[in-house]
Amino acid sequence: MTYSIDEYIRDKIFIVEYPIRFGGLDLYSRMTIVKLYDGKLWLHSPCKLDVNLKSQIDSIGEIAYIVAPGNFHHLHVADLQKQYPNAETFLCPGLEKKRAELKFDWILGNRPDPHWGSEFEQVVIQGTRIINEVAFFHLSTKTLILVDLLENIGDDYTHDAGLLLQFWWKAIFHMWNNPKAAPEYQLGWGDKAVVKKALDKILSWDFGRIILAHGNLIESNAKAVAAKAWENVLHETQ
Numbered sequence: 001m002t003y004s005i006d007e008y009i010r011d012k013i014f015i016v017e018y019p020i021r022f023g024g025l026d027l028y029s030r031m032t033i034v035k036l037y038d039g040k041l042w043l044h045s046p047c048k049l050d051v052n053l054k055s056q057i058d059s060i061g062e063i064a065y066i067v068a069p070g071n072f073h074h075l076h077v078a079d080l081q082k083q084y085p086n087a088e089t090f091l092c093p094g095l096e097k098k099r100a101e102l103k104f105d106w107i108l109g110n111r112p113d114p115h116w117g118s119e120f121e122q123v124v125i126q127g128t129r130i131i132n133e134v135a136f137f138h139l140s141t142k143t144l145i146l147v148d149l150l151e152n153i154g155d156d157y158t159h160d161a162g163l164l165l166q167f168w169w170k171a172i173f174h175m176w177n178n179p180k181a182a183p184e185y186q187l188g189w190g191d192k193a194v195v196k197k198a199l200d201k202i203l204s205w206d207f208g209r210i211i212l213a214h215g216n217l218i219e220s221n222a223k224a225v226a227a228k229a230w231e232n233v234l235h236e237t238q
Contacts, residue, residue: 003047005056008211009141011035014060015211018047029213032145033057034138036119040064044136045147045213046076049083063087065115068095069108070133070147072184077102088115092134093124108134123201125149126194131184135198137205144207144222148182150229151175152215179218180229189233199230 003018014033032044041063049057057063063084068074068091081089081103088105096107106113112120121137136145154177170176173183180186189195203223210218210226218225227234 003050003053005033005053005060009143012141013138013143013211014057016047016053030211032211033060033063034119034145035061036064036116042116043067043080043087044145045069046080048076048079054083065090067108068092069136069145071095071098071131072148074099074102092132093126094129094132121205123198125198126190127185128188128190130188131182132190135202137202137207142206142208144202144205144210144226146210147213148185150179150210150212150218150226151182152179152212152218152225154178154215157216179215179225182214192233195233199234203227 003016005014005016008015012035014035016031016033017028018031019028029047030045031047034042034044036042039061041057041061042065043063044067046066046068063080064087066077066080066084066087066089068077068089070092071094074091074095077089081087089103090106090108090113091102091104093107093109095102096104108122108124110123111117112122119139121139122134124132124134126132131148133147133149135149137143138145153175173180173186175183203226207222210222212218
């Protein structure tokens with residue numbers, strides 16, 4: 001199957017949606033590419049590239065940074081490294097242990113890397129041993145970029161949601177038509193005081209839209225949607 005790149009914000013942000021199978025569920029994920037001021041490309045949550053998709057990306061610019069932003073968004077990093085051997089790889093904290101064989105240049109932290117420091121804010125969400133991620137805020141487009149910290153699947157989902165996915169999202173996790181963090185977060189947030197501090201930092205950013213890995217993009221009332229999705233952990237630690 002061939003995937004296509006969509007220009008989300010003119011000459012600044014590009015996205016690719018592609019099907020995945022995880023835990024017996026069929027759903028979609030999303031790769032995000034940001035063109036930096038110097039024209040280089042910052043690639044977030046990489047998917048597998050075929051010849052056609054690689055050609056589309058190369059027509060936009062040079063991939064300089066490969067970012068694995070979460071515990072479950074790393075599967076295709078090695079493939080990208082082979083195709084772009086000059087790109088630097090940045091891992092979410094913990095992936096250096098989970099994927100000890102994976103080569104990398106840097107571990108992501110709470111401060112933007114100097115390579116993109118004038119263009120992003122970022123913060124680590126220390127969830128649990130199972131899941132954590134690094135959230136990014138693209139300043140010039142006021143775009144929050146997440147992977148599993150928020151999922152948005154419901155009646156208006158732009159892809160076919162199978163019966164099994166609907167059952168879990170409706171009956172078990174109450175996430176259908178109700179954006180929430182991924183089930184792995186809901187099962188345990190770890191040190192809630194630490195998590196709350198990071199979530200408060202995210203909510204202090206002036207974002208107007210949210211790109212997420214699973215579900216429809218959030219393009220209106222974005223900050224209110226995020227605050228509601230995280231209200232349990234925010235409230236529990238007050």
